[in-house]
Amino acid sequence: EVIDANKNFVLPGIVDLHTHMRDPGLSQKEDFTTGSMACAKGGVTTFVDMPNTVPAVITEKILDEKKEILKGKSYVDYGFNFGGSKNDNSSEICKVVDKVVATKIFLNVSTGDMLVTDENAIVNIFKNSKIVAVHAEGEMVKKAIEFAKKYNKPLYLCHLSTEEEVNFVREAKKEGLEVYAEVTPHHLFLNDSDVNRNEKSKMLLRTKPELKTKKDNEALWEGLRDGTIDTIGTDHAPHLIEEKLKKLTFGMPSVENSLEMMLKGVKENKITLQRLIEVMCTSPAKIMKIKNKGKLEVGYDGDLVIVDINDSTKIDKESLVTKANWTPYEGVVRGGKVLTTILRGKKIYSDNKFYGINGREISYE
């Protein structure tokens, strides 16, 4: 098929290392198919799913079962993170190192019951993992960096949210440690003034890590520009609006709008288009060695997104495909619009229509 890109931009497909697709067990919030549609619509051609599904992915058996359940359900390519568990599942971690992207450890409280506090468990999880991804905040970022140094493991720090954390990572990199950092679009674009806008936003915009201050937003942008922060991961964490309004529930959907928001950052001179491609596509693939049929996934296998960067329409709730059915960016003028998404040479999304559930699991070796 010949696709006429006309005056539009063609970018490599986005690799999102941080999503919660809720399948199995929480599929009222999202399922693998709707989550992958949100990806396709957002220009994401490969995503990595987090282990806080139900049951939590902390044994080889649960991982294998999850993979079986999700086979043939995704529009885009995908991989999985394994979960480190509070009672030290390092023997399970050993069995799955070549079946997952990384081991994810929750070092601070978040959605799900996966917090690991026991120091011995943390040490064993580090020792037995290929690469460790952490939900760590504040001092725990420092602690995680110490573990990575001591046990000589690559460390991926999910969703930095403060200036202090950016400084911790800057120092670690100066020391030459293999430490990588991620930031979400919401920690770049939103802050406490958005949370406190009204009663509804006080519930909807709650997430872990919490949104911080304008000053933190700026420090995160600076970290992204100067190479301290390596990747954009969305932390796509869909919850239904009823769930969010009824009781404090952390997380927000975002995979559908991450590229469009980051293109807004380009228009506002927060980041160059070249750097955007590095942090959304090339670096995530390289850091986590995301492979497809043994080849490093950096867009070369025909995963492409066509965007109209002159589009200045507003992000609206009506067109959303995520089951969460709301967006923190409603009414925001997008920095560009995803027109078409191409997976391994085939059009999978164009003009609000989806084609073919052909997503497959990435390879890990």
Ligand code: DOR
């Ligand atoms: O706000 C959050 N929600 N932070 C996380 O770390 C997990 C996520 C979720 O799964 O809902």
Ligand code: ZN
């Ligand atoms: Zn997290």
Ligand code: ZN
């Ligand atoms: Zn997360």
Ligand code: ZN
């Ligand atoms: Zn690919």
